[in-house]
Amino acid sequence: MRLPSSGEPEALVVGVYPSAFHVAWTPPGHNGRPLIGSLAVDVEPVVFWAGDDPTPADEFERWVRDVGFDPERHGRTRPGHNGPSGTGLVSEILTPLGLDAAQVAFSDAVPWFFVKYGKGSQGAAIAERFAPLAEQLGVHPGSLPTRPRTSELPKIAGGDRRRDTFRAELLEAGAPLIITLGQEAVDALGAVADDSTGLPRRLAPEAYGRRGSVAMDGYRFEVLPLAHPGFLRQTNDQVWRAAFDGWKLNPT
Secondary structure, three states: OEOOOOOOOOEEEEEOOOOEEEEEEEOOOOOOOOOEEEEEEEEOOOOOOOOOOOOHHHHHHHHHHHHOOOHHHHOEEEEOOOOHHHHHHHHHHHOOOOOOHHHEEEEEOOOOOOEOOOOOOHHHHHHHHHHHHHHHHOOOOOOOOEOOOOOHHHHHHOOOOOHHHHHHHHHHHOOOEEEEEOHHHHHHHHHHOOEEEOOOOOOOOOOOOOOEEEEEOOEEEEEEEEOOHHHHHHOOOHHHHHHHHHHHHOOO
């Protein structure tokens, strides 16, 4: 969890699971553009990293040092595409709500990074382009866990490994407003709360942004269930786009 450096948080943002730190990688003997433009090599340095503190250059230098990356043996590399979810969160959600990111706490329902598979995915890049060359370079081919099914993530958040620590983070933040990002996040919150009122069974454009509440250990928190910034960034569904635009005009 990430708390404000000073003062009580005005809100707590709950995501699903962390993003990664990415590098662009070109193996030895490969000319032209990188073989993989954005390869996941570590978990993001802070929850909902926007690529500002630390900077991608700073995080890249730390990673190169920690893993002992050797250009002569391992090829060329530089920072990849980092921070889109963090920057989207600020522009699409926090700013319309009049919230300063410096006064907001951040947490993930599940604090472990997972890899998506399928055409054009990070998992495919690792399996099809990185792993076949890893043995030749004397490095591990990768063993990042596969992203569970959508229905499984809230169960993990509410399971034995995570439930108590997730609840402790929610209570430690003590923010009057909890903003959940994505269906899995609101379901995970419901899974660890003592009771809930008004949380949507399924996020939908209809009544988008309607608030509910949860109770834990005698405290009640207002909840604002919203879509994840990644979905906001990628969808072309005009019904959803109208719902987003309407909410941004009247987000309170």
